[in-house]
Amino acid sequence: MLTVYGDHRSGNCLKVRWMLDRLGRDYRWVETDVLTGVTRTPEFLARNPAGQVPTVVFDDGRVLAQSNAILLHLAEGTDWIPTDPFIRAQMFEWLFWEQYSHEPYIAVVRFQRLLAGMAPDEIEPRLIQRGYAALDRMEGGLAGRNWLAGEAVSLADLALVAYTRVAGEGGFDLVPYPAVRAWIARVEAALGIS
């Protein structure tokens, strides 16, 4: 049985849990509170030198990190990865965009507000501005579409919904984003987490 080291408040970790649940896989979840410094201990760093969660350890001891890499591995051969090469490439585009242009703003601001207890005026304005730019990009990308890549739910939707659905916890206002809000509801229904 594989083991997931994850923090239940982290969208990156929940991605992995949702995927395992949807695939009906057994797993062991080891709650790993990132605020305690446990991911910086020698024991944890021996497992994952990047000191990040989620970290997955397979039966044979092999270790995999990076939420979207874990998703791609778990979902191999399933409908969560489009078979059409170009639609699959678009899914990859969203997955990399998520880690570069969305998570560092939407998730980081939420972390600062919700977990680090920072006040609204303590948040770097650049982070908020770029978070809204990411939401703008998603609203445009979802115009007239149900899903981010192709005509079916894919890992792109699973990965992007993780922090988008809780953007409000970072103070982001989703009211001006009707396409994003409708999409969140669709993806949550597809994941059985609504």
Added chain:
Amino acid sequence: MLTVYGDHRSGNCLKVRWMLDRLGRDYRWVETDVLTGVTRTPEFLARNPAGQVPTVVFDDGRVLAQSNAILLHLAEGTDWIPTDPFIRAQMFEWLFWEQYSHEPYIAVVRFQRLLAGMAPDEIEPRLIQRGYAALDRMEGGLAGRNWLAGEAVSLADLALVAYTRVAGEGGFDLVPYPAVRAWIARVEAALGIS
């Protein structure tokens, strides 16, 4: 013939050029100077709403962005993507790690020093510290190994070498990183860019 909109000073753009060259593909390179604001024009944003290079436009007008997504699409079915599922997952882990934990520090500091003309003491210390943390992670990952994922060169090496080989232009000292330096030479040789 596909068209690449790219800035020749950008490692993310060079990744795409190197891949096309290694695969012997024809392409049109449209030099796109990111410092001029051309990627923020309505014309460019109509092509890629994220306003980023590299952006690839295929013969049929379809557009793909995000350097690592472009690499995965171009390299599909070639030796640059490992066939073993777990080694392929490790390649993905490095590709996502590159965009999240390496590029935002190594490449950003280089951009600030080399292209934005900032002095060493104008660089945010946190960026330098995290850049060195990324180099530490690579040095550890390359201990006793020739390549990042598995026993052959892969997209993980191509993607990571792009900014690692020019880290010195951002002021990073690679002398304490012998495994990284030896790996850079190996990857450059594999790419024919040494």
